[in-house]
Amino acid sequence: MDKFFGNLHAVLGVSLVLAIGLMFAPYFAPPLGLWNGVFQWLHVFFGITWIGLLYYFNFVQIPTMPNIPAELKPGVSKFIAPKALFFFRWAALLTVVTGLILAWLYNELEDALLLRESARLIGIGMWLALFMAANVWFVIWPNQKKALGLVEADDATKAKAGKTAMIASRLNVLLSLPMLLAMTNYH
Template identity: 90%
Template sequence: MDKFLGNLHAVLAISLVLAIGLMFAPWFAPPLGVWNGVFQWLHVFFGITWVGLLYYFNFVQIPTMPSIPAELKPGVSKYIAPRALFFFRYAALLTVVTGLILAWLYDELDDALLLRENARLIGIGMWLALVMAANVWFVIWPSQKKVLGLVEADDAAKAKAARLAMMASRTNVLLSLPMLLAMTNYH
């Protein structure tokens, strides 16, 4: 069992096989059809990954970095942060894409994006998520590439980029709770 559970890829593969097997169970009947059920599942998975990493960065990594001895910081900045940021940004993208597909499957995409009364709550959640995803891709990631040395930047530019990335990330924390409230209370 140690060997199996020690292999993340094997665990994920078996988890996926179990989930797919569950989809073929005779009593698996999402109220709006199988495709809707699959996209809800994917949307929640990617959303948990995205928001979980957002909280990891803001509750763990950012507050802890100042107390890490200088000689150990490269372990975070060269190995942990780039990998976490990869999953962070692609989870954001896939959360938005699956969310838009769900809104389309519900035939609520236009009403939600236009904040019409019948879909205003989910629309607010969608707009908050879109702002958050834009922060990830157009502010946080470009700034982090400078901070992590993935693109060339002098020390002043790195310091400015670090501050900008942190402010955008904290903005996403600020928006995350109302976004989650809107998303979880609409349907």
Template identity: 70%
Template sequence: MAKFFGNLHLVLAAGLLLAIVVMFGAHAGLVDANSIFRWLHLFFGITWIGLLYYFNFVQIPTMPSIPAELKPGVSKHIAPSALFFFRWAAAFTVLTGLIVAWLAGYLVQALTLQGPFLLIGIGMWLALIMAANVWFVIWPNQKKALGIVPAEDAAKAKAAATAMIASRTNTLLSLAMLYCMVNFT
């Protein structure tokens, strides 16, 4: 059992297989593209927002108390890996969300904030702003701050501050975005 749970890829494969069994079993084999993309949207969204909250509630507040000799463990190994999943989860959350809205026939109405699609449209725009923040503000600045790309110490410090502000902005926006997403009917 320890060998199985020690292998993340095996656990994910088994989890995916279980999800497929539940999907097809619960719907008597009548699973459509929309339900699959809704599930993917939820999976990627949990990954994205979970990592956003990890960065803001755990990593950023804890870093000042970590001894200097241990900080490279976070900045050279943990943070780059977490940022990889963070930015791709953001991209796939947005992509699958747009696909769900398109398949359900409300993409244009939501993006133009029309009538009954106002709430989900606001959520979609907040998510688009947040994803742009991830890719065009947080990630480029984190590459400098973490030393993934060369930068002087002053530039690293400025980049870290900019990335933190953008990340906190996403945390702020996420609260309203999540409300919009779960209250759309």
């Protein structure tokens, strides 16, 4: 048992097999068909991963870093943060992609993006998510690469990049609750 649960890939593989098995159960019938159900499931999975990591960075890592002894900080900045940022940025992208596919499957993509009355609430959520994902890829990630020393930068540039990434991340926290409200209350 220890060996199985000690292997994340094995646990995820079995979890995926169980989920796929559930999809073929006679009582699994998404109202708009199998593809809608699959993309909704993926959208929620990637969204939980993205926003969960956003909250981890803002509720745990950023506030804790000043209290970590200097000799231990490289453990976070060289090993934990880069790995977490990998999943963070790809989960953001995949959340947006699966969300756009879902809006298309619902035949609401254009109405939502144009904020038409029939899909205004989900459209607001989509625009917030698009902005937040762009913030992840074009502000947070480039600045975190500098702050963490993944790309060459002097100390002043690292400090400025770290502050910029933190402010951009906090902006995403600020936008996350309205975005989640719009997303979960539309249908």
